Amino acid sequence: MGQSGYHRGWEILSGNHSRPVLAWRLIEQIKKGSDLTNGIIRHQIAEDNSSYRCAHCRVPVRLAGGNGGTQCLHFRHFTKDPEYKQQAEGCPFCHPDSEQRKLYSEVFRGEGQWHLSHKEKVAEILSRDPRIDAESVTTERYIFSKDHDTNIRRQPDIYCRDWDGNHWVFELTRWWLHPETAVERQRAYRRLGYNLVWLFSPDCQEKNRSTFHLLLYGANYREDAPPETLGGGGAQFNAFELSEAALIQSDKAGSLHLEVVYPHFAVNDSLGSIDISYQREIMSMHSLSLAPEARLPYGVKTALQLQQAKDHLEAARQAIARREEEHQRMQQASVMKAVRQELGTLRCLLRSEHMTDVLAERCRKLIRQCRGNYLNELSTSQALRVGLVVAKAESKMRAAVDRYLREKAARESHRxxxxxxxxxxIDQVRGRPLVPDSESSHQGRKIYRQLHHYELDELARRLDSVCRAAHRRYMVEFRDMLLTELNHSQSRPLQEDRERLLALIRHAALMANGSWKINLPRYCCFWITLAFTGSIVI
Structure with a gap:
């Protein structure tokens, strides 16, 4: 790594400067002088070990290179003294190939560049502020505990004291900060009575939410906790951002101005929760409210607004609870009404209609609706009472359905x-003559009526057709027999055929056959006359 690389992030303590100066800036200043000036500075540095020191390890540094040599002008640690050599062992800027130096260079290109440049900018603004003691403005100054028995020291980025006697320390942060480190620093400065101001980079709220919220809300803040858990002890939630607008205002006003970022709490009445939005306001450091031994400085009061939001939230939640209670009551009343209607429908079905498969399934569906869809929406006591009524109705329904199934099985067996x-x-009478008034004919009519009763209409039509055909066959045979007897007999008594003739006429009328109604009287009327007179000679 070239010498200029780590000079970018290396700070030097100089007797000619009240604050640490970046090594590359000192090199640039020295380069602008003549060779004589450079020689004087080199001699001064060599003679006085306290004139130039490393801000990181406090070991004296020397100028090296330049004067036409192969190395460019740079600072290096003075490690010929064994004490200084041991002191510089852990310094990342002491050894050219130090891994720490590489890491520090990477950090410098990230946070360090912003951190160092803005630290100098803030210190410069504070030095020009007439309300600040310019000689008190220092960077990276060690501050020791007032309690001599406690070996505690802090090294804030910037320290100053105003003419009112207030002590200020500024810590610039852009990346992640360990919560314990933040809490310990705040606690230490509070014991000292110093006003600690955390200065955030403009993108810290977006890129480093955890540290931003930690320093804004305190160590007890949790990302998943609702806003109403914030607060306690009148805490004010302010974060200070070192934005470009704040720096411009600082240059105009001649005093440090900060962009105050603070939460605004608004109650969502419909959801019963507090929503947080962030607002901004540029303020002078001298307008901040101070109480260093109790809390951090703040510019905007948020505790009262948070408490008002909490009170509003409580009222909103009570209103939501009342609405939910009323809605639940109405829902339960609607459920009870629906259950009564369903049970009434079930009773009417069981009482008034003949059971069928469709009706049985409808009864089961009504019970399921009463038991499953409705009871879950009732209170425990209501569900218990309704459950008993539904169980009783279900028992009656099951009995009716079981009875129907038994009857159905018996009916199917009989069918x-x-x-x-x-x-x-049908097989017995098909193709044979059937006497209309015979026992077999009466049996066929009986079977025909039963088929209609059990809705076997197709089979009933087949039976009727076969029986009609059998009756016609008998009547045709009987007619032919009578004609044969008329042709072969001169005269004879027909008393024995009287009943057969009467039956023939009667069943011919029943058959409702037009051709029989016309033809039968020609033959039958004559034979009926003979049956009553006894005999006749043709």
């Missing part, structure tokens, strides 16, 4: 038996 009987009867 099957009836179908087998009808098919057997």
């Amino acid at each position: 099957q038996t009836l179908k087998e009987m009808a098919l057997g009867y």
Whole structure:
């Protein structure tokens, strides 16, 4: 790494400067002088070990290089003295190949560059402020505890004292800071009675939320905690940002101005929660409220606004609770009404209608609605009472459904038996003559009526068709027999055929066949006359 690389982040304590100066700036100043001036400075540095020291380890430094040599002008640690050599062992700027120096150079390019440049800028503004003791403005100055029995020292970025006797320390931060470190620093400066001001970079709130919120709200802040848990003891939540606008205002006013970032608490009445938004205001350091032994400085009061938001939140939550309670009461009343309606419908179904598969499924659905969909929305006592009523209704429903299923099974069995009987009867009479008034004919009519009763209409039509055909076959055969007897007999008594003729006429009328109604009287009327007169000679 070149010498200029670590000079960018290396600070030197100079007797000619009240504050540490970046090594590269001193080199630039020395380069502007003549060779004689350079020689005088080299001699001065060599003769007085306290004139130039490393701000990191406090070991004296010497000028090296330059004067036309191969090395450029640079500072190096004076380690010929064994005491100084041991003191510089841990310094990242002492050894050219130090890994610490590489790491420090990387940090300098990140936070260090902003940190060092703005530290000098703030110190310069404070030095020009007429309300600040310019001689008191120092950077990286050690501050020791007032208690001599306690070996505690702090090294703030900037220290100053105003003419009112207030002690100020400024800590510049951009990246992550360990919570314990922050708390310990605040506690130490509070014991000393110093006003500690944390100065954030403009992008710290976005890129380093954890440290920003830690220093804004305190060590007890949690990202997942609701805003109403904040506060206690009248804490004021202010963060100070060293923004470009604040620096411009500082140059104009001749005193340090800071951009105060503070939370604004607003209650979301519909959700019953507190929403946080952040507001900004540029203020002079002299307008901050100070109480160094009790708290950090603040510019905007937020405790009262937070308490008002908490009170509003409590009222909003009570209103939400009342609305929810009323909604729950109305919901429960609606559920009770629905349960009563469902149970009333169930009772009407069980009482007035013949049970069917569709009706049985509807009854089961009503019970499920009463038991599952509604009871979850009732209070425990209401659910218990309604549950007993529903259980009783369910018992009645199950009994009715079981009875229906038993009857259905018996009916299906009888239907099957009836179908087998009808098919057997059809096979018995198909293609044969059937006497209309015979026992077999009466049996067919009985089976026909039962088929209609059990809604076996198709099979009933088949049976009716077969029976009609069998009756016609018998009537045709009987007619042919009578004609044959008329043709072969001169005369004979027909008393024995009287009943058969009457049956023939009666069943011909039942068959409602037009051709039989026309043809039968020609033959039957004559034979009926013979049946009553006894005999006749043709």
